[in-house]
Amino acid sequence: MAAFSYICDSVAVITMSNPPVNALSSALIRAVQKAVEEAIGDFAVEAIVIRGDKGKFSAGADIREFNRLERGPPLVSLIDLIEDSKKPVVAAIEGVALGGGLELALGCHYRIAHAQAYVGLPEVLLGLVPAAGGALRLPRLIGISATLSMITTGKYVQAREALKLGIVDKVVGENTVDEAIQLAKKVIGQPLGSRQLSTLPVQCPPNVEAFLDEAMVKVKKQFRGAQSPLACVEVLRAAVQLPYLEGKKKERELFQFLYTTDQTRAQQYAFFAEREVAKWTLPSGASWKTASPQPIRTAAVIGLGTMGRSIVTSLAKAKIPVIALEQDKKQLDIGSKAVMSLLDREILKMEQLGHTEFTNSLGPVQFTLDYGKLRDVDIVIEAVFENMALKKEIFRHLSGICKPEAFLCTNTSGLDIDEMASVTNRPQMVIGTHFFSPAHIMKLLEVVHGHYTSSTTISTAMRLAKMLGKVGVLVGNCPSFVGNRLMRLYVEQAVFLVEEGSKPEEIDRALEDFGLAMGPFRMMDLAGLDIGWKARTEIGLTGPKLPIGTPARQRGSKRYSPLPDILCEKGRFGQKSGQGWYKYEKSGGRNAMPDPWLYNFLSEYQRIHNLKTHYVTQEEIIERCLYVLINEGFKVLEDGIASGPEDIDVIYNNGYGWPKYTGGPMYYASIVGLPVVLTKLEKYYGANPDIPDLKPSSFLKKLVSKGNPPLKEWRSHLGFQSSML
Ligand SMILES: CCCCCCCCCCCCCC(=O)CC(=O)SCCNC(=O)CCNC(=O)[C@H](O)C(C)(C)COP(=O)(O)OP(=O)(O)OC[C@H]1O[C@@H](n2cnc3c(N)ncnc32)[C@H](O)[C@@H]1OP(=O)(O)O
Numbered sequence: 001m002a003a004f005s006y007i008c009d010s011v012a013v014i015t016m017s018n019p020p021v022n023a024l025s026s027a028l029i030r031a032v033q034k035a036v037e038e039a040i041g042d043f044a045v046e047a048i049v050i051r052g053d054k055g056k057f058s059a060g061a062d063i064r065e066f067n068r069l070e071r072g073p074p075l076v077s078l079i080d081l082i083e084d085s086k087k088p089v090v091a092a093i094e095g096v097a098l099g100g101g102l103e104l105a106l107g108c109h110y111r112i113a114h115a116q117a118y119v120g121l122p123e124v125l126l127g128l129v130p131a132a133g134g135a136l137r138l139p140r141l142i143g144i145s146a147t148l149s150m151i152t153t154g155k156y157v158q159a160r161e162a163l164k165l166g167i168v169d170k171v172v173g174e175n176t177v178d179e180a181i182q183l184a185k186k187v188i189g190q191p192l193g194s195r196q197l198s199t200l201p202v203q204c205p206p207n208v209e210a211f212l213d214e215a216m217v218k219v220k221k222q223f224r225g226a227q228s229p230l231a232c233v234e235v236l237r238a239a240v241q242l243p244y245l246e247g248k249k250k251e252r253e254l255f256q257f258l259y260t261t262d263q264t265r266a267q268q269y270a271f272f273a274e275r276e277v278a279k280w281t282l283p284s285g286a287s288w289k290t291a292s293p294q295p296i297r298t299a300a301v302i303g304l305g306t307m308g309r310s311i312v313t314s315l316a317k318a319k320i321p322v323i324a325l326e327q328d329k330k331q332l333d334i335g336s337k338a339v340m341s342l343l344d345r346e347i348l349k350m351e352q353l354g355h356t357e358f359t360n361s362l363g364p365v366q367f368t369l370d371y372g373k374l375r376d377v378d379i380v381i382e383a384v385f386e387n388m389a390l391k392k393e394i395f396r397h398l399s400g401i402c403k404p405e406a407f408l409c410t411n412t413s414g415l416d417i418d419e420m421a422s423v424t425n426r427p428q429m430v431i432g433t434h435f436f437s438p439a440h441i442m443k444l445l446e447v448v449h450g451h452y453t454s455s456t457t458i459s460t461a462m463r464l465a466k467m468l469g470k471v472g473v474l475v476g477n478c479p480s481f482v483g484n485r486l487m488r489l490y491v492e493q494a495v496f497l498v499e500e501g502s503k504p505e506e507i508d509r510a511l512e513d514f515g516l517a518m519g520p521f522r523m524m525d526l527a528g529l530d531i532g533w534k535a536r537t538e539i540g541l542t543g544p545k546l547p548i549g550t551p552a553r554q555r556g557s558k559r560y561s562p563l564p565d566i567l568c569e570k571g572r573f574g575q576k577s578g579q580g581w582y583k584y585e586k587s588g589g590r591n592a593m594p595d596p597w598l599y600n601f602l603s604e605y606q607r608i609h610n611l612k613t614h615y616v617t618q619e620e621i622i623e624r625c626l627y628v629l630i631n632e633g634f635k636v637l638e639d640g641i642a643s644g645p646e647d648i649d650v651i652y653n654n655g656y657g658w659p660k661y662t663g664g665p666m667y668y669a670s671i672v673g674l675p676v677v678l679t680k681l682e683k684y685y686g687a688n689p690d691i692p693d694l695k696p697s698s699f700l701k702k703l704v705s706k707g708n709p710p711l712k713e714w715r716s717h718l719g720f721q722s723s724m725l
């Protein structure tokens with residue numbers, strides 16, 4: 001690793017080099033500092049260009065060094081040195097300039113970016129605030145409002161948007177470093193005062209204090225429970241109220257405070273967990289390193305309902321040409337209109353951000369009723385109704401039509417992949433690609449590995465996830481896979497608590513206060529209660545297939561709540577019908593209001609079933625709903641359906657609105673302490689012996705008996721013998 005310089009005419013070019021992303025480790029910072037000092041002191045040098053090796057400027061501080069930050073990295077003084085230089089310094093930004101990387105670029109007097117480059121201050125996503133002057137310089141460059149949006153969300157901004165905002169001075173299509181050298185030469189001898197951002201006034205909207213107060217309220221609501229977005233607003237307040245040097249002190253104080261919190265540790269864990277799960281390995285030895293993904297140049301999607309239309313949009317956004325197929329003309333018209341409207345929205349969004357070329361860069365979408373058109377596609381994603389007979393019919397058909405090299409994927413939310421594979425002529429090329437709604441927005445793709453699925457197919461599906469900008473997590477084939485398998489028990493527990501005397505809004509509030517994006521009842525109303533009802537009817541838990549004489553609140557020896565079924569029988573499907581667990585202003589309304597009808601209905605239900613209600617505390621709500629989910633997580637590990645706790649956490653963080661600042665359900669359990677989780681589960685199971693899902697799993701018990709080892713050691717306590725992966 002080194003920062004070395006060469007001189008091109010009178011311009012010194014300093015290259016930051018620390019593969020793979022030129023993270024600013026202490027060693028790299030020291031090396032850049034030395035090179036800048038040399039360039040400043042060298043009479044032959046009249047200007048300086050700073051660039052990153054291998055097409056990446058810098059991804060910011062080296063996160064792996066964070067636990068060693070006690071010594072304090074000299075990044076701040078390096079940036080000050082650059083800004084104070086009498087010789088102009090130009091940042092040549094290729095790839096990424098993130099966090100400390102962008103802060104370093106903001107210390108430079110000019111910034112040139114390649115059109116494909118991204119910049120951002122994503123510290124908030126790691127539970128931190130920008131602390132190397134970024135939150136003080138950026139508002140002096142682009143104003144408080146744009147800075148607020150960038151630092152509280154941590155979003156990455158593409159070069160053209162950065163140009164529009166004023167973060168970079170120029171965007172180029174090629175030869176970024178050469179262009180930077182030309183610019184550096186041009187500005188030699190020009191005054192630099194207006195380019196030293198720390199010396200400029202902060203650009204504020206009128207009544208900035210009220211603006212920041214309002215921002216604080218909004219951020220508290222948007223990022224419920226997270227500390228770092230609040231600190232981001234505070235650091236901006238400091239930028240507005242204090243002179244630069246005092247602002248710097250405040251910035252440092254806030255960073256120091258956040259740096260010691262559990263939230264930042266959880267978010268750093270979540271960051272590395274996401275990278276970890278990409279490196280899948282099967283017990284057979286096949287892995288991401290050895291398997292060769294096949295190219296995906298064209299795709300087809302079957303079924304343009306809720307999921308199909310957003311999967312098509314996701315593929316088009318990734319510039320993959322798609323053929324979209326429906327069952328009849330009417331559905332095709334509805335589906336194609338829906339897709340076009342989603343694509344229009346995407347185009348508009350991108351145009352607003354300054355990407356004028358975006359219209360041409362969407363993959364083309366072709367709509368058809370003709371299966372023959374699917375002959376040459378590389379991959380097909382089936383997204384028709386959740387019905388095994390229908391899915392098998394489609395897979396059989398695809399088998400006869402698609403070229404032998406085509407991969408066949410299903411978006412089923414939980415049906416058996418092997419059963420679908422068994423009717424094809426290529427079971428090794430069948431795989432589950434479980435998208436989350438809406439598929440063009442949600443980051444998660446559960447990649448479901450069937451018994452026959454080959455490692456080439458797995459690596460191709462994982463590559464697809466990456467192409468779509470998603471996090472792919474490889475899981476085994478079992479009913480409902482990982483995410484929904486855990487979610488079902490969480491939702492069921494919430495419904496039991498309503499039977500026991502709690503109200504839907506109390507349960508939602510408790511879990512939303514914990515940090516979940518949406519409580520279980522609002523979530524059910526949003527998704528549509530009829531979906532679960534249909535599934536339960538199909539498997540005979542309710543409806544005509546239910547044996548006569550089955551007790552209303554019991555299935556086998558387990559407790560069952562018929563409440564959601566009864567709501568559906570009464571036409572209460574959630575938002576779509578204007579009534580569900582809540583009432584809404586109209587069908588399709590989004591404003592959930594507690595419904596007095598439901599209270600009367602519940603009292604009557606409790607009377608009929610002779611239920612003894614009790615006051616359910618917030619603690620009981622959180623513990624029963626979350627610990628039952630976590631307990632199932634341990635069973636999933638035990639069954640070999642997920643290869644490690646990180647996989648479950650990544651699924652929950654990216655697909656289920658779990659608060660990343662608690663790391664994910666399994667990490668959260670490790671912080672609470674496994675003995676505590678075990679004791680609580682034993683207590684709740686003791687009180688509810690007809691809910692066997694509360695019975696502590698044997699893997700949880702094993703880990704407690706092994707002395708509550710840290711999460712990274714859990715895998716070593718799993719045997720591979722039962723792995724489904
Ligand atoms: C008590 C202490 C008091 C101290 C007081 C101090 C006061 C002031 C101090 C100032 C401190 C300054 C702190 C600072 O600079 C803040 C930061 O910069 S935080 C970091 C911000 N950056 C990010 O969050 C970037 C994260 N990375 C990404 O988004 C992506 O990785 C990226 C877009 C760069 C590349 O994506 P992709 O191509 O998809 O590749 P991968 O994601 O798989 O990454 C490849 C590889 O690189 C590793 N990596 C990425 N970023 C970093 C990083 N910043 N540090 C270390 N390593 C990184 C990643 O883990 C992958 O490696 P694996 O081995 O595969 O895991």
Ligand SMILES: NC(=O)C1=CN([C@@H]2O[C@H](COP(=O)(O)OP(=O)(O)OC[C@H]3O[C@@H](n4cnc5c(N)ncnc54)[C@H](O)[C@@H]3O)[C@@H](O)[C@H]2O)C=CC1
Binds near residue numbers: 302304308327385394
């Ligand atoms: N809705 C959701 O939030 C999620 C659903 N899923 C799964 O995705 C699949 C699709 O679900 P939704 O989009 O919600 O269903 P949907 O009911 O909204 O759409 C299904 C579409 O498939 C079409 N279709 C039916 N038979 C067809 C055939 N023979 N050929 C072509 N098209 C046909 C229908 O006309 C309809 O447009 C299901 O397997 C579901 O379990 C997975 C994740 C989330």
